[in-house]
Amino acid sequence: MAWQQFSIITDEDTAPKVAAYLEKQGSVSVTYMDAEDEPVYEPAIGETKIWTNTQVVALYELDVDIERVKALVLKKFRNHELRDCCIETVEDQEWERAWMEFYKPMKFADRLWVCPTDQEQHEDGTVCLTLDPGLAFGTGTHPTTALCLEWLASHDLTDKVVIDYGCGSGILAVAAVLLGAKVAHAVDIDPQAITATESNALKNGVANKIICYLPEQFTPLQADIVLANILAKPLIEMAKDISGLVIANGELVLSGILAEQAQSVVEAYQQYIAFEPLNQQEDWIRLNGTKLLPVLPE
16 A cells, blocks of 8 residues: 655654644654654653654555645744655555564573564573564663663573563563563553563563553562663662662662763662672663662661
8 A cells, every 4th residue: 555655854842743733634644753863862761752853754645635734734834944845655564574674683691582573593591582673662672771681681580579660662571581580570651661561471471470560550569680771860860769679689770871871870879779880882881789788777
């Protein structure tokens, strides 16, 4: 099936307004694309990435008067910065499978495979996590996720209780259980992430060992291992709460941190956690350490 595609470039403040207006004009989908090759960092959970100069792309069925849509957009947003308005016809394709051509099996610490469907790897001494792209972030291709997977695959998780705080696709929770964890509690503010985590847990045969929560459903508990792969700002703001989820002598793993942010995160947690030397992949940092024993009054 073919579609009519309308695209236009505008600034980050105007892009969401243009997108909403295009939806009102009957588009079947609206997406954002980077118009100037601006570096992309992992968005916060539930956040939609908007670039400084964003191309808004909308698809319409063939019977829609696309020239009328164009005229309406140019009129409504005539006082805003708009450029490179374009209309073209595009052929349909199986977008997810096309993306999958670039997603190949990955191995972490010689123990964990993360593979797309139909490319599963089976080696003695390893486990295989099957995961396809979906609504929520997390396939292991981003350094922040890869750093956490490497940590999990390098440690003995046998019978451990794990919390995956900001679970996204659930990849870390599923990996932890496949590697021997007794149970993983997966928390995320985005309902799509909860859906994705439940789906991936079922696909990998570990649904009975993964419990999913929205934050308002989660009653804080303490775990042997807590993973928080989000971003530096919420990690800093939630330092006391996240540290409180770790048992004494338990392990905390933090990711989603740019190199220049690492010291600020360390300072926020240093009264609770004894960190090991940081690990870096590209511009991203993983911090992991052990929960300090409480200081007893003399």
